Amino acid sequence: MRKKTATANQETEAAGEQAVPSxxxxxxxxxxxxxxxxxxxxxxxxxxxxxxxxxxxQMGITHTLxxxxxxxxxxxLDRVYYELFEGRWKPEWQTLLDDSALDPEEKLVRFYCDYAQTILTRDFVRIFIxxxxxxxxxPDRFFALLRTKLFPRLVRETRRYRGITSRARPSVREIELLMGLHGGIFYTGVRRWIYGQEIPSSARDPDGIALITDRVRSYLLSAPAVLDGDKAAATKTRKSRQKET
Incomplete structure (x- = not known):
């Protein structure tokens, strides 16, 4: 009887060892x-x-490993940056913004819709902050990327919307106006992943395309009023000074 019990126990232990995955x-x-x-x-x-x-x-691995x-x-951190930030940059965004067949509003809307979906993830926003x-x-590395690959193209398209073909370097005022658009879209990620607030959406617009379209249109419509008005004021001031001399 004892022999049968011992054999049964051995078989149970063997089965248990086989059940534990290596x-x-x-x-x-x-x-x-x-x-x-x-x-x-x-x-x-x-x-x-x-x-x-x-x-x-937390990973259950040794410090040495x-x-x-x-x-x-x-x-x-270098690998985290590449994986989460630079590695997500899509070359086709530059191709889209360089497409002369599309009007500026369509370019900016299409770009920012895909940019928001690709970039503004929980990990991206929180680590960036x-x-x-x-x-x-x-932030320093990522903004260097934006200043090289993105901002000049967006300023060019803004000028194109205003009917200007100048290839001069973006002015401080142009960049600051653009940062209002770019920062506003990034802020939707902050609201969601930092403040824990849901971004309004609807069954007809689950991806928030309408919200991005509103932001782009507001930016483009304000650009002539702000930038051209600033240019006219500068011209008026310059002529006034010339008369005084």
């Missing part, structure tokens, strides 16, 4: 992606001051 051995690329994905989630929750030691503990893939925190509150590393 830990999957990840390849170098898989492990790196796992760490990167965990780091993005970690930083979006705790900010960029979160410690790598704590991140490694973690540093094998990312020897410094800066190396990890956290970095802005600490070392500015990520």
């Amino acid at each position: 830990r999957k051995r990840l390849s170098v690329e898989e492990r790196e992606k796992q760490i990167l994905a965990s780091a993005i989630q970690f930083f979006s929750e705790h900010g960029l001051n979160g410690q790598m030691r704590v991140l490694a503990q 973690f540093y094998h893939y990312f020897p410094t925190k800066q190396a990890l 956290y970095s802005g509150l600490s070392d500015h590393y990520i």
